[in-house]
Amino acid sequence: MGKITGFMEYQRLKEASEEPQKRLKHYKEFTVHLSDAEAKIQGARCMDCGIPFCNNGCPVNNIIPDWNDLVYTGNYKQALDTLHSTNNFPEFTGRICPAPCEAACTLGINEDPVGIKSIEHFIIDKGWESGWVVPQPPAVKTGKKIAVVGGGPAGMAAAQQLARVGHDVTLFEKNDRIGGLLRYGIPDFKMEKSHIDLRVKQMEAEGVTFRTGVLVGKDFPANILNWSKETISPDQLKKDFDAVVITGGAEQPRDLPVPGRELKGVHFAMEFLGPQNKVNAGDKVKDQIMATGKHVIVIGGGDTGSDCVGTSNRHGAASVTQFELLPQPPEEENKPLVWPYWPTKLRTSTSHEEGCERDWAVATKRLEGKNGKVEKLIAARVEWKDGKMVEVPDSEFELKADLVLLAMGFVSPVQSVLDAFGVDKDQRGNAKATTDGEGCYRTSVDKVFAAGDMRRGQSLVVWAIREGRQCAREVDAFLMGESLLPR
Template sequence: MADPKGFMTTPRQDWPRRPVEERVKDWGEVYVPGALLPIISKQADRCMDCGIPFCHDACPLGNLIPEWNDLVSREDWRAAADRLHATNNFPEFTGRLCPAPCEAGCVLAINQPAVTIKNVECSIADRAWEEGFAPPRPPERLSGKTVAVIGSGPTGLAAAQQLTRAGHTVAVYEKDDRLGGLMRYGIPEFKMEKHHLERRIEQMRAEGTKFRTSTAVGREIGAAELRSRYDAVVIATGATAWRELPVPGRELMGVQQAMEYLPLANRVCEGDLETSPMSAAGKHVVIVGGGDTGADCLGTAVREGAASVTQLDIYAQPGTERDEDAEPWPTYPKLYRLSAAHEEARELETAPAADADARLFAASTLRFTGDADGHVRSLHLVEVDAQRRPLPGTGRTLPADLVLLALGFSGPDRGDGLIDQLGLELQPRGTIARDAGFATNVPGVFAAGDAARGQSLIVWAIAEGRAVAAAVDRYLTGSSRLPAPISPYDRPMTV
């Protein structure tokens, strides 16, 4: 413990964001470049080195948070990078994209602002690349076993890297033209610039992992044929079957799924398109759904120059302080949080009718209406109570030239034929069924990540990838020294 009084003498200080008027004019990450390192050692000093670090349990990866906090406070960056990578394959991703349940479990958070764990993690990861502390780690010898990983999101990449380093010959199959899954085409550039992803993929290539892009298993190559080529198969396709909104007017042009909209904006950033054919420029935009995907749509629409942007959340506006009775520490509380996109919407006043920033809370969509050409022009909503029952006399109408549905995902998409061709059993909720060892009903076929767990956080996706790699390694060799941080049945800490 570098400073026993650090948590009493040093206030929490987060990574500062660039001014709103500056950052909405580009697609760069929202944070001030280089502004984290001058403050991070003192922030790491705030770690209490508590006897029972609940941040470990709050993070499914089991990150060794007090250890690398102490090392950062002493500015021993190499040792900190070693401890961080011991449990997390991709800390530069989680340090930018994870909502940090570890901070909700921080013991200091019982009565003070938590340690900036996420910022410390990101600073270690970035410093590791700058200083060469993250070299490729190819295996010393090959096992002679082959594994196919279907899907290149965080679960698939983590599983592939672990299995490659264990000595197996691994090929990753990705249906899109570029690797990364939702990190590539679902996460906007302003949340994570894609050079972080490219750098890690090049490391994996140097270690020996093979990649096959533009190859949808079930279409370009039969699932049964692929299974016959490899000793084991890992399905990590994610939960891409989006939830629908069955209300009148859904068929109108301009009512789109969020994951139809976001990839096009990302392709503009990749240089594939000059402008998005679904651009929000000059349009009144309404986003249905109050989660992270909705916030991603919000920030994207603001950067595209929307005339107005409003986000609908069916839940009531949460408070700013933890409700100790309903959501006691160390659970992850539902609080009013101001993401970078919401901060931008608030300052730019993108939604004058909103309750806060761009959001309308306790709002339920009744129907859409359109013009004579069949294009959406307005959204009709009503306020609801805690049981989502409409409140009489609260109906209102919003102008809407573009409506984005950000309602989450129900499970893996069956459209490519992968599930049916293999004859995989499914859970009632539509996810792939598996046993305690991540194995499906088909011998040698394993399932991990959102495809089997259901929609979850990036830290759970990486933890699933690491755990399924250990299960596959054990299946191929009879035993495994790979870490397995979670079981298929583990769940986040909740009330």
């Protein structure tokens, strides 16, 4: 590395951000990428550890030490090329990835890990600002036609890779804009949608055709965001294209089967988050769910729950309370026990910093209200005994609730889509396909492939990009007999 002793000389630097009370007044991003001088110092902290566990901690296997060193030496264009060699969309991951690479950082054993995510954020923003991110159209067209179903990060990555080697790619998205859950699941204050729009323009210049508002299949669940205007059958796609890649998200939310679930004011998180993003984009949404002046309870302690907290506060909620079924995790992980794997520890998001009551080991027992509208939530404390969760005696309590948001994760892809294609499914309801050996990413249906959440279930954006890239290589090899695409 360029600065052998940098990890001993410099401290980790957190990216600057707008104060909570100011950023609550808008939906724009409030975190600022590092300056050139700050990025240089953060890159210098990469310690030439010999075995860079960060590479394997990162699902797309980013070549992290290389671009850390290139940033330290000021070779920003080369750093961008190195970053793009493994990751099609670092502006997405540099903003919303939880950074498992940092959990695997060797320096993190006894110090703050290298700020890998902030350096990635710096590199890609530098690239866009400098005009280095340009279309890469193919030199030769193959004449092969491929349909990609699902416009999220997995579908976008697969489509871009396949277009760059000369295939004619059409990407179908049921909603009115490209991006999947990046577009209508991630709040704008975490990632503005202009980043998706820039990539769409790049991909169009590379030969990708986008068809939005098109639902593949039919009988789509009413509780899942779907702004489609037309439908097309899987049989038609298989007839019109040489290969089909299904890359939809794991959109089927986990429900809460308790008395009172049917009351008005109880909603899945995506019913709350997606319409707000449409409003931010300038659309008019009829009967938008608002938290203004309401006592909001968010059930679920993950990222989606945190997004509900941040959006509720921007609406002007009277109060926001977030419950988690599991016990409160420790503030610091036991590094000798868990490193280099993803640790269980208390994580406080920027939305939590903006105002929220958090509680753990809480189970909802029922919801009560009047005239068909929720008014309160009755819950109880729980604990784990002999491997089972049991209610703590005499621990029942109630809270005022005008709006209850269910953010307990997603159980599977939409089953009607998989059923329409007729593909075999695994025990969790995902499309059944392997990721290694002969025929990987292929489903049980001829020339139909699956990747991302559609194959692996609910996961991270960085896993979606990895699977989209790897699946693209397999589709290319299937059509051409071999592939030069990286895996």
